Amino acid sequence: MDVTFQFDWQAAIASIPHLLTGIPWTLLISFGGLAIGFLIGIVFGLLRISPLRLLRWPATVYIEIFRGTPVLVQVLFIFYGLPQLLGGPINAVVAGIAAIALNAGAYISEIVRGGVQSIEKGQREAGLSLGLSRTDTFRYIIWPQALRRMIPALGNQGIVSIKDTSLFSVIGVGELVRQGQVYIATTFTALEVYLMVAMLYLVITLSLSFALRLLERKGLVGQ
Amino acid sequence: MNDSQQASPTPIVTLEKVDKYFGSLHVLQDIDLEIAAGEVVVIVGASGSGKSTLIRCVNGLEEFQSGRIVVDGNELTPHGKGGKSLQTIRTEVGMVFQQFNLFPHLSVHANVTLAPEKVRGLDNAKAREIADRLLERVGISDQADKYPGQLSGGQQQRVALARALAMEPRLMLFDEPTSALDPEMIGEVLDAMRELANEGMTMMIVTHEMGFAREVADRVIFVHDGHIVEQGTPQEVFDHPQNERTQSFLSRVLKH
Numbered sequence: 020m021d022v023t024f025q026f027d028w029q030a031a032i033a034s035i036p037h038l039l040t041g042i043p044w045t046l047l048i049s050f051g052g053l054a055i056g057f058l059i060g061i062v063f064g065l066l067r068i069s070p071l072r073l074l075r076w077p078a079t080v081y082i083e084i085f086r087g088t089p090v091l092v093q094v095l096f097i098f099y100g101l102p103q104l105l106g107g108p109i110n111a112v113v114a115g116i117a118a119i120a121l122n123a124g125a126y127i128s129e130i131v132r133g134g135v136q137s138i139e140k141g142q143r144e145a146g147l148s149l150g151l152s153r154t155d156t157f158r159y160i161i162w163p164q165a166l167r168r169m170i171p172a173l174g175n176q177g178i179v180s181i182k183d184t185s186l187f188s189v190i191g192v193g194e195l196v197r198q199g200q201v202y203i204a205t206t207f208t209a210l211e212v213y214l215m216v217a218m219l220y221l222v223i224t225l226s227l228s229f230a231l232r233l234l235e236r237k238g239l240v241g242q
Numbered sequence: 243m244n245d246s247q248q249a250s251p252t253p254i255v256t257l258e259k260v261d262k263y264f265g266s267l268h269v270l271q272d273i274d275l276e277i278a279a280g281e282v283v284v285i286v287g288a289s290g291s292g293k294s295t296l297i298r299c300v301n302g303l304e305e306f307q308s309g310r311i312v313v314d315g316n317e318l319t320p321h322g323k324g325g326k327s328l329q330t331i332r333t334e335v336g337m338v339f340q341q342f343n344l345f346p347h348l349s350v351h352a353n354v355t356l357a358p359e360k361v362r363g364l365d366n367a368k369a370r371e372i373a374d375r376l377l378e379r380v381g382i383s384d385q386a387d388k389y390p391g392q393l394s395g396g397q398q399q400r401v402a403l404a405r406a407l408a409m410e411p412r413l414m415l416f417d418e419p420t421s422a423l424d425p426e427m428i429g430e431v432l433d434a435m436r437e438l439a440n441e442g443m444t445m446m447i448v449t450h451e452m453g454f455a456r457e458v459a460d461r462v463i464f465v466h467d468g469h470i471v472e473q474g475t476p477q478e479v480f481d482h483p484q485n486e487r488t489q490s491f492l493s494r495v496l497k498h
Contacts, residue, residue, distance in 0.1 A: 144303055145343035145402075149357035149409060150333030159356060163347050 031211035034202050038215055041198035045223070048112060048194065049181040052119025056180070057173075059120060060127025067132045078128065085125035091186045094118035098190045115187040115194075123180045130172045134165035167235075174231035178224045185220070195219055254279045254413055254444050255300060260309035262295060262468075269295050270306065271468040277413075282445045284455040284476075287465035288491060293448045296465065297415045300446065301335045302328045314412055333361055336406030340418040342398045344390035344405070350377065351386040354405045361409065369408075376404035380434050396427030400434055407438075414438065416447040452495060456480055464488045 066078035085093065098114040138161050146156030188197035199216040203209050253276035262270035269292045277283055285293045298304040299311060305322040312318070314334055316327035345353050354373035358364045364372070377383045380400040382393075390398055399419060406414060416435065420428040432454050439445055439458045449455060455462055455476060462479040464472045464487070472485045480496070483489045 139341075139343075141339055141341050141343035142345065145337075145339065145345070148301055148303065148332060148335070148337040148415075149405070150329065150361040151357060152329070155360050159360065160345055164345075167347065 027208060027211055030206065030208040031215050034199075034206070034208065034212045034215055037202045038195060038198050038212070038219060041193055041195035042219065042223075044112065044192055044194040045181070045184050048115040048119060048184045048187065048192065049177075049223075051116045052184075053123055053177055053180055055116070055120035056123030056127055056176075059124030060131050063124065063128035064131025064135070067128060068135060082125045082128050085121050086129075090118055090122045090183045091189070093122055094187055094190060111187070111190045111192045114190060115184060115192050118187075119180050119183060122183070123176055126176050126179075127173065130169050130176065131165070133172075134169035135161060137168055138164050170231060170235045174228060177227055177231075181224055181227070182220065252279070253277055254314050255446070256312040257296075257299075258310050258312075260299065260306050260311060262292075262299060262304065262306040269468050270299070273309070273468075273470060275463070275470065277444060277446065279412075279444055280442045282439045282443075282447070282458050282460045283463060284447045284449060284459040284461070285463045285465055286449070286452070286455060286491070286495075291465045292468040293465045294417050297337075297417060297446050297448055300413075300415060301332055301337055303337075333409060334411055335413045335415060336409060336411035337415040337417065338399065338402050338406055338419045340421050342390070342395070342402045342422070344398055344402055346390050349387055349389055350382060350393070350401050353390065353401060354408045357405070358408050372408050373404070376407050377401070379437075380404045381430075394427060395423045396430045399423065399427075399431045403431075403434055403438075413444045413446070416445065416449065418448050418450070420449065420451060450495065452480070452492075464491065466491070 063078040063081055066074045067082070069075050069078075094114055097117050098109055098111060101114075102108050142160050142164065143156055146160045147153070151159070184192075184194055185196040187194055188200060191197070195216055199212045203212050206212070255275070255277035257273050257275040260270055260273040261268070273296065275296075285296060287293045295304055299306050299318075300313060302318055302322065306318075306320055308320050310317060310319055313331045316330045316334075318328060318331065322328075344350075345356070348356065351370070351373055354376060355366070355369035358369040358372055359366060373386070374383065377386050380403055382397055382400055382404065385393060385397060390401065393401065403419075419435070420431050423431065428451070432451065435445070435447070436454075436458055447455075447459075457476075459476050461473060462476050463470055464479060464483075464485070466487045472479060472483060472488045479488065480492065483492055
């Protein structure tokens with residue numbers, strides 16, 4: 020066999036300008052979804068530790084459903100399934116953001132719950148004994164400490180969700196993987212282009228890791 | 243205040259027939275107790291006797307199942323129903339914990355100013371003034387910008403004392419304030435407490451420091467199995483204990 024394969028650096032580099040057009044969509048879906056997911060996570064994470072069972076169980080049901088089903092199925096359901104109920108199409112980017120928000124929200128709920136529960140009982144007692152209300156005790160004493168402990172787990176979730184957006188090429192969102200596929204369709208340089216795609220994901224996720232490490236180090240000063 | 247058996251006409255703390263259970267465990271049994279303003283009461287007893295639970299009921303950190311507790315005219319009723327009076331009691335009663343429970347994410351200074359600002363509504367300048375004065379008094383003023391984790395145990399407990407005093411409490415509760423400290427740091431915390439007692443603060447102290455109890459207490463209360471078994475002046479309780487439970491407890495702790 021006379022297959023002398025050469026990695027075509029020129030082809031790889033030439034694909035970059037096209038691939039970069041996918042990055043804004045990847046970032047929009049990831050960070051838009053994560054921002055909403057964080058809000059969902061705070062609400063449902065706190066509901067999950069509510070003393071009232073009536074508040075606890077809807078949170079548990081939500082978390083179990085969205086943690087227990089694949090994000091790909093979730094986005095297909097939203098993009099292809101929901102329009103049948105709504106009677107009109109859903110924008111693919113909106114569907115992607117919604118899927119990330121709901122999926123990450125379920126995981127972040129558990130991160131929030133664990134973070135809040137990890138704070139020693141004495142912290143709450145000290146706040147209450149000073150006359151702070153339960154709300155103020157949570158706001159000024161429990162939450163800031165819990166948030167710090169949550170940073171590594173939140174960073175993990177961020178990275179997972181960024182990578183999950185690659186699945187949304189299937190609903191036609193023009194994100195990074197989709198742009199790669201489009202480019203390869205005309206150039207047939209799959210090896211080069213997918214390597215570039217992988218490297219661009221790494222650039223995004225490593226930047227996030229680095230930023231979180233800075234944040235964590237800064238946060239640790241007070242401990 | 244030496245004739246402590248005779249409580250003053252308007253006690254600052256009153257417990258009437260207080261019962262408390264942890265599940266089926268009857269930790270406080272029919273407790274009646276009055277504390278006069280300015281009185282220093284030391285509560286002693288073996289671990290598990292209910293002495294910590296007793297003072298934790300006074301500021302509502304523990305619920306009780308029957309009886310009533312009145313602190314400075316504010317009443318706590320069974321099952322944690324206190325509502326507004328619970329909040330009032332907590333602003334008027336300071337507490338120092340065995341594990342200090344300082345807020346690790348806040349500077350020493352912010353630990354002390356937090357409650358005056360958020361509860362009393364003082365502006366930052368006024369709160370800082372109070373904090374500076376109290377930190378000076380407990381000898382921590384040069385560490386005010388550090389974080390709790392950077393201080394020794396003794397220093398942390400003195401900050402915790404300053405933090406509680408910043409709310410200008412009418413009563414101070416101490417739950418084994420020196421039990422988590424290295425031996426060489428116990429003295430500095432007891433000194434700060436002694437000074438507070440000399441200034442006339444009403445104090446309820448759970449401690450194993452019998453020497454300290456003998457020195458500062460107006461009244462010593464011995465608790466056993468959820469009952470107040472014996473009380474009196476330190477001389478009465480330590481030197482002439484009447485109850486055999488008290489005798490056996492003291493023979494064990496005073497031996498060393």
